[in-house]
Amino acid sequence: MAKNPTPRTYQWCDTCRRSYDHADAPAGRCPVCGSGTREMGKLAALARGFMANELSSSDLRTKHRQLVRLIWTRNGMGERYYRVIAPDLPYNKFEARVTDLLCQGAEEGWVRFVLPAAPSNDEAAYTLEFADEDRFVRELEANFAPAVPEG
């Protein structure tokens, strides 16, 4: 089969702020919103995609969650919480549930993750702050009761 050299350009939709292959945007029309698209070089389309946050947000979400997990478990804190709370589940499940809980807390504003401006070797620069510590304790109790000891 003869190779059909495809042009290294893409069709960019200003309305949807994303790029399409030529085949996906027949007659230069956006397949999603029907607007006219502009032909654009690969790099320009890619750069605009970056700016429009087009690329792999789910991958970023996964990495963000990993970062949350690494922050709250560092210096053996994960193990310490596990020992104190003594929940009736294996450590890795406990870790995942507390990570979810803290992500929820960050979304709701009762916990805050503080990151250095740029990646750093100083682990202490990555911290978590509780805007409402009581809330965290209540959430732990609600999630892992009745194992949480009183006082």
Ligand SMILES: [Zn+2]
């Ligand atoms: Zn569009």
